[in-house]
Amino acid sequence: MLKVSDIHQSFGARKVLDGVSFELGEASLVGLIGPSGGGKSTLLKIMAEVLKADSGAVSLGLASSEGLSLMFQEGALFDSLSVFDNVAFPLVGGRVPTYTLDKDTQESVRSKVSEILSRVGLSKAAEKVPAQLSGGMRRRVALARALVPRPKLLLLDDPTAGLDPVASSVIMNLIVELYQEYRPTTVIVSHDLRRLIPIVDRILALFDGRILFDGPVSELESFRHSLLHKFVASRYDFV
Template identity: 60%
Template sequence: ALFDSLNLLDNVAFPLVKGRVPVASLPRKQKKKVSSAVFDILEKVGLGQAAFKVPAQLSGGMKRRAALARALVEKPDLVFLDDPTAGLDPVTSSAIIDLIYNLHAEYGPTMIVVSQDLRRLLPLCHQVFWLHNGKIQFKGSVDEIPSSGYSELIRFVACRFDIDAKCTTVEGKD
């Protein structure tokens, strides 16, 4: 989530400066370094021109892109994304998934994405984990899901993604 009272520059810079915002109040050398990093990532997510806008001035998709920028500005090895397309229209959702894919390709972090937007997300996944009753029940590739034997997983995925399974009861390990 973004801080409502901070513009995008300060929101994205927040982890870099350990919350010492606004960026404008930083010593000159640090301000230049932080601003450069923030403007670079904002450009990559298509928000370079929005650096001085506050969240209330942004669309839902712009807010998601800003949150991605803040998550990646420190170039972490691991990024958690919790339903990054929730509440967005289909076109914006596709753009966000494309952006996640491109940022992963450029920065290379391991990304753990929790989502029900399987139609857009599964084609990009290397590994799928299925949690059921609080435990990992399945770990494998997308291609392994139809033969997993977990009927509930197969139905869940088949109803949202084009795999060779039906949205009906399948006998299995459930």
């Protein structure tokens, strides 16, 4: 469904991606790991076509980029919009606030937004603004907004960054539940390998601008590349 071929990307003199290639199939849950500053967010932005790579190709087996959602590392909510309007945003092409829409459109938007808000446990927070929410709740709003168009491909950039352990577990569990329910091919970037590794089917490890490892979690432990092994072993206990 998505093919990434030989992506190169530099910022000034710094080479960030140096020939990245891989493919994603239907309905898989994939973890993208690697050191900080290693280019994971850059790669997601290139996959989502928010950023155009210096060279290489991304081919989406989708009718248009509408089948894809990217949840940015910072969550990127609109501070002045209600939770409801934040989530409705992708459905209405940014024509917010939604009370300005005609009645029929309002109705259809309302049912979709209400459904997803209830799925992420935020029905009661619909009329609040992001500043009134905890970090974990804001992350759930961002997840709801990414999911509301029912994407075929969901890219989640560090969805638990900055959250406490309990809120992190809530978000990771929710991602698994939503994946099982809606089945979007999902790529999760995370440094939280203790929570990431047990839930994903496959790991992509980005080191030195390249995919150093691409395979099932079961092969990660026996993959004896010293850099990757150190990186993983310091963050995850194989059992």
